[in-house]
Amino acid sequence: MILAFTDFGAEGPYLGQMEAVLRINAPNILVINLVSNAPPGQPSLAGYLLAALAGQFPEGSVFLCVVDPGVGGERLPVALRADGRWFIGPDNGLLNTVAAQAEAADWHVITWRPAALSASFHGRDLFAPVAARIALGDVSGLDGWAGPELRRWPADNAAIVYFDHYGNAITGWRYRDELAGKILRVNGWRIAQARTFSDQPGGAPFWYRNSMDLVEIAVNLGRADTSLRLDLGQAVYFEESA
Numbered sequence: 001m002i003l004a005f006t007d008f009g010a011e012g013p014y015l016g017q018m019e020a021v022l023r024i025n026a027p028n029i030l031v032i033n034l035v036s037n038a039p040p041g042q043p044s045l046a047g048y049l050l051a052a053l054a055g056q057f058p059e060g061s062v063f064l065c066v067v068d069p070g071v072g073g074e075r076l077p078v079a080l081r082a083d084g085r086w087f088i089g090p091d092n093g094l095l096n097t098v099a100a101q102a103e104a105a106d107w108h109v110i111t112w113r114p115a116a117l118s119a120s121f122h123g124r125d126l127f128a129p130v131a132a133r134i135a136l137g138d139v140s141g142l143d144g145w146a147g148p149e150l151r152r153w154p155a156d157n158a159a160i161v162y163f164d165h166y167g168n169a170i171t172g173w174r175y176r177d178e179l180a181g182k183i184l185r186v187n188g189w190r191i192a193q194a195r196t197f198s199d200q201p202g203g204a205p206f207w208y209r210n211s212m213d214l215v216e217i218a219v220n221l222g223r224a225d226t227s228l229r230l231d232l233g234q235a236v237y238f239e240e241s242a
Helices: 014-025 042-055 096-101 122-135
Strands: 001-006 031-035 062-065 075-080 085-090 105-110 142-145 157-163 170-176 183-186 188-192 206-210 214-219 236-237
Touching: 001 014, 001 042, 001 122, 014 031, 014 062, 014 122, 031 042, 042 062, 042 085, 042 096, 042 157, 042 170, 062 122, 062 183, 085 122, 096 105, 105 122, 157 206, 183 214, 188 236
Parallel strands: 001 031, 001 062, 062 085
Antiparallel strands: 075 085, 075 105, 105 142, 157 170, 170 214, 183 188, 183 236, 206 214
């Protein structure tokens, strides 16, 4: 399957144009719009959401990843093979967290070019055709590459990386057992852990281990983003419950 991960939004022509290219070039491959509202123009934040989602899909899956504020600039078009899955997109930090968390990661520069390549829509003209080619088993047009420098790239990000439709704040911090029972601090708030929404009264903020195994901040029957005045990139901290 090919899974699209973008900041395009559900409205407008861009997602449909890119999906059309996939279906023209790989008509028998399943195409899934996984995320279309990744943090706009913030590939480094979006990458933590991408990494959390990717592990839920089987080896051989191809992720078409386009959060690309530098499109047409000097950033490289790349393909990453990590733990048996392919990730196609720009070398701007979007794929770094996937590589940092992977047990095995191989980077490639995309050398293949279409007959026509617009300066402003590489998702449609370059990344989508390459994703289709790879999904069909064609890995020509890729050159091996050492990849970006990741020694200082944090595999986890103790910050808010995404807001969902309900206003819940997803962090880039993977849940670990040692976090159980600790107090989360964000924007001056001290927030206790709960197992799930129904364990809290309406209007109560809490943090929990979400379905992607990330730390998430929520307000039962409310919106964490507005009621707690949260922003993308905002740092979160943990302290003992006492």
